[in-house]
Amino acid sequence: MTRQHIWILLGLAAVLWLLVLLEPILMPFFISMILAYLGDPLTDWLEARGLSRRLAVSVVFLVLSLALGLAVLVMVPLLGRQLGQLIDALPAIFNWVQGTVLPWVREVSGIDLSTDFESLRQALMANWKETGTFAAGLLARVSRSGLALALWVANLALIPVVTFYLLLDWDRIKEQVRDLLPRRLEPTVTRLALECDEVLSAFLRGQLLVMLSLGIVYAVGLTLAGIQFGVLIGLLAGLASIVPYLGVIVGLAVAALVAFFQYGDLVHLLGVGAIFAVGQILEGVVLQPLLLGDKIGLHPVAVIFAVMAGGQLFGFTGVLLALPVAAVIMVVLRHLHERYKNSQLYDAGAHLPDNGDDA
Known part of the structure; x- marks a missing residue:
């Protein structure tokens, strides 16, 4: 391993360590990056038809805001009402399972699950009844902590602001990153970035x-x-x-x-x-x-593992990062696999004479 490779690994380790330290404040920035990534193709399409970049971004930003606002106004009351109906129906569902399903299971298999189900029913009903009290207590604790509430509101307010500016400078940021790459590595990195974009667009769009x-x-x-x-x-x-x-x-x-x-x-x-x-x-x-x-998207097993691993390591921010990071890793592994198949190491021994045939 050369000194250059060591410095690269140390740089990656430093970036990972910095991400761990800054994890509490990174969520709005990563949400904004995802929204900007989703809105960039439509912005480019409008810009290609004569609109200025700022006007195209404003149109896309307005469309995204109206879509999210309409979804919240329509779905939140509807989902809240159906959740309330589900909570009200739980006792009847439990009674039906206890009076119909469990006797059938006992008759078919000879296994009596009544005691275990009764314990489960009591635990679930207790938790459902305490949901409102828990939410109220949580809200009260958050409200008492002025700093925590201010940070929460600030994070929400940052998302549209950061999204707008990222979307405005998205193409410029990509070009600046591309110009910073070493000229020897630029074609390879660009090709890998395009493959990553293909995978990400398949999932995120x-x-x-x-x-x-x-x-x-x-x-x-x-x-x-x-x-x-x-x-x-x-x-x-x-x-x-x-x-x-x-x-x-x-x-x-x-x-x-x-x-x-x-x-x-x-x-x-x-x-x-x-x-x-x-x-x-x-x-x-x-x-x-x-x-x-x-x-070609990510394999379903890769999706499940990436989301679970990201949530385990970095919480909600890790869930947001899971698919982009998994896409990059998959593309890099595919590139390494291709280089390995074309290397002398893979072909070593392929052209050696077979002793058995010579005999």
Whole structure:
């Protein structure tokens, strides 16, 4: 290992150490970076059609703000109402499981789960009842700490400001970073950066739009079918769709259980199955080809591991960083694999004579 490589490793270690120290204040900046990354293609598109960069950024920023504001105004009350209905329905659900499901399990398998379920039911009901008290106490503690409340409000206020300026200078920042690269490494680093952008765009733009579209399809379909908690189930299935087939499995299982508990007939179960079948057809025929194309995304196992590892190491900031870092690591490993396959080390011994054949 050369001295240059040692300095590079020391620099990376110093950056990682600095990120750990600054983790409490990094969240708004990383959220702003993600929003700016998502909005940059639309900004470039508007700029190519004659708008100035500042005007294009203002238009994109206004569109993002209106979309987020509308989503908050519509979804928060609806989700709050459905969560309240779910809490109110919990006693009836527990009674149904205790009176119907557990006797069936005992009859089929001979296993009596009544005692364990009763303990679980009491623990869950106690926690649900204390949710409001806990939230009120947490809010009171935050309110008593003026500094903590001020920092929280400041972090929220920073997100739109930092997003606007990052989006305004996004292309300039990329060019400046590119100019700082050593000329010998610039072509390779640029190629790797383009590959990273391809992977990230598949997830942060394409896959998020696929998840949002599927969540809307499932939520609207379940609501029109009269299934309780349709919006909650639809959004849960949409979020879980970041891993292929996980969204439809989770959503179908939960929706079918709710439909059976609510109506107890086969018609609504078939309706739930039809809704998720339509969602899968739309995903395979329309959404994925249109929004993802032939981009190669991260492997589902890599997505799960990256998100869990990021959350374990750096909390919420680590979750935000998980997919970008995983994409970079995957592209670098792919590049190293390609160099290894083309190296003399890989070909060593391939052209040596076979002693067995000579004999």
